[in-house]
Amino acid sequence: MNYDFKTIEAKWQKKWAEQSLYKVKEDPGKPKYYCLEMFPYPSGKLHMGHVRNYSIGDVVARFKRMSGYNVLHPMGWDAFGLPAENAAIKHGVPPSKWTWENIDNMRKQLKSLGLSYDWDREVATCHPGYYKWTQWFFLKLYDMGLAYRKKAFVNWCPSCATVLANEQVVDGKCERCGTEVGKKDLEQWFFKITNYADELLKDLEKLPGWPDKVKIMQENWIGRSEGVEFSFIAEKNGRRIPVFTTRPDTVYGVSYLVLAPEHPMVSELSAGTEQENAVKEFQKKMEKLNEITRTSTETEKEGLFIGAYAINPMNGDRVPIWIANYVLLDYGTGAVMGVPAHDQRDFEFAKKYDLPIKVVVSPPDKILDVKDMTQAYVERGILINSDIFNGMDNIEAIKAVGQYMEEKGIGKVKVNYKLRDWLISRQRYWGAPIPMIYCDRCGIVPVPEKDLPVMLPPNVKFNPRGTSPLLECEEFLNTTCPQCGGPARRETDTMDTFMCSSWYYYRYTDPRNTERPFDREKLDYWMPVDQYIGGVEHAILHLMYSRFFNKAMRDAGLVHVDEPFQNLLTQGMVLKDGAKMSKSLGNIVSPEEIIDKYGADTARLFILFASPPDRDLEWSDQGVEGSFRFLQRVWRLIDELSERLNDEKVEDKVDKDVRRLVHKTIKKVTDDVAERFNFNTAISAIMEMVNGLYAYKEQKISGAVIKEAVENLLLLLAPFAPHMTEELWEKLGKKESIHLMPWPKYDIEAMAEEEIEIVVQVNGKVKGKVSLSAEATEEDMKKAALENDKIKPHIKGKNVVKMITVPKKLVNIVIK
């Protein structure tokens, strides 16, 4: 009988669906396990990255299910987004049609992999039954004061014709399409993620199950720094110019002030001075430069005196005010105090423009002479030229100066973050409409809950310029004010799709609820997600937005968990010829073809065997062949052995050996899968077991032992190759699905070795081996080692200094 994977896989996929084998509901009698993989964007085609992601998740889900957990394992679609709109512009297909057809196609492909999802819980973020609640959450955030409108210089992608959040700008380019991002002064909707900056940072400690790499990336992104904010006074008009510094200990060494070129006070201060025109020109020049070239470390520091002065509030010093390319308007206060003696960047700037350098922190052992300085002194030291703080250690002075400023009302101790508020408006059609109404009389009015969802109008015209068709859709645009009943206008912007994916893991717990986003009891049962699996590209974007969203919803009293994802696994990329698979390189391997040629079980097995999940994986066609061969080998082995299930017991020794192999393998596979997610070594242990059984099968084995071996082999392999094992399980005469069976337990007694091999070293080098009974004492080991024929010549005539033994493993004889 051949391994006919096509028939087998189709047969079981159909049966599992008919029996709703993977359907789950809350069960207080069982421990729950929420296994979640990042849902895909429905591009229309599955790629190998998806196959890897979902194969990993499926093994975890199946293993946990067999281990007695009530497993929630759902799948859905991150279905809003620009490609659908581009298809509409290019081919005239409505975005919804395009998206739903893609979903149908990808669902079919996912099902062909035999993944154990509860398909009854499928969600799609573009479904009105879903985005109704996305809008509901927006209103919730609005009520909480966490959603607000503000005019700001925002990132604008000309190609996507929309604004972008900071997180979606990579190297000054649009994260989606790679087009260079510009700046636009627009009024937009923001979420106050900065309110949670501190908690988002601090709670990373509550996530021991996350990779350090991801936590560090988030930490850097949040960018917390402690310092002092205080103000210089503009000499011209007496107005305050606030600055932020992490080095208040150097405040007596300020020799100039630098503002961002866009700083609102620049024009006013330079007006009427001889520098006025030069300043205007400098500002224009800066405007033209894009942000990357302007702020790159490689770009030379460039600045200009603006013709005005400011007074240092600590010592009354009069310092010149400059503008420079390296000062950013949106970090801190957009103004920096210049302390060239103790900041490398300020030092270079002062050298270039011949600004005074004043030493205020002295090294403990010598006196710094400005003339000799080739770089800033940033080490620890003692304060000098600093009035009442002279003689103080500078680390202490950081605190002391801050305190002093607070006491005198000069400034205040402050924590600054790099994190900006999350800009969520998008000038696009294919997204969840922001449920807001603009009324000339009442201003900004939220859409009442009963009117949700604000539906996307289906019949709209797309224009090649890429502007949102909602702007020209009268039936959508015109509405009445919920407050005064007068004519009003709808918000035409839709939400960033990351908003839709910030809460989908809640919806899976109660996907068809029409009254609420979810039932509280169901959510409380399932949340948090126990294991989240996906690509590292979401380390900051999706994973930080979701953490923020969850914290906000916790504060709204809707959820009980501080963190949504307990454990995170970031899978590596799938490479071919050392590079990421891509159209341009022409190195794409299509999952469809592989499944067609070898079957889903082979595809899954290979992808899990070739590399541990968190590392990159090099695709190998020959490796796939190998996995296919292995499954055929298993098939033949079980075919043959299942004829011998009633054999008589003949020889005790072989039975014991087979049982030892079986139980050792159970332990190895269990440990590898449960504790380390090392599927590659788990599979190799199963391969060793199969190799072992091939060797033993030439001998007489009792039927009971064969049965035990065959059944356990199938159980261990079931999470990896679910179709084939199910088929063979049925052939063994089993009535119930193998995937509902309990995970096998190992028997320590059966694992016990009777004889053990001890390595004998002389001066740390292996010189021989001795076989001893498992009960041998350390004394027995030493004795056996010294008496061994291979060892004797090495120690003859030498002085044995000492002997080190590792029980049941090794003896090391140290000689001189």
Place this chain on the structure above:
RNA sequence: GCGGGCAUGGCGGAACUGGCAGACGCGCCAGACUUAGGAUCUGGUGGAUUUUCCGUGGAGGUUCAAAUCCUCUUGCCCGCACCA
């Protein structure tokens, strides 16, 4: 520049708390069965000057013992990048 990761046969990778380096798979070599084999089974496969010696990017160190721990260093990958 800062932060993080990785480096082991021809290749993908094993070696969990320091204790037989190279499990398992691919590839390669040989044999068996065969009209035939790109099927299957069995055996072999780090290197060399092969009673032994050398080998985990490189150089030191700790230890009875180091792929594993420490110091320095090289190469590659990823993230952040004038953050005040």
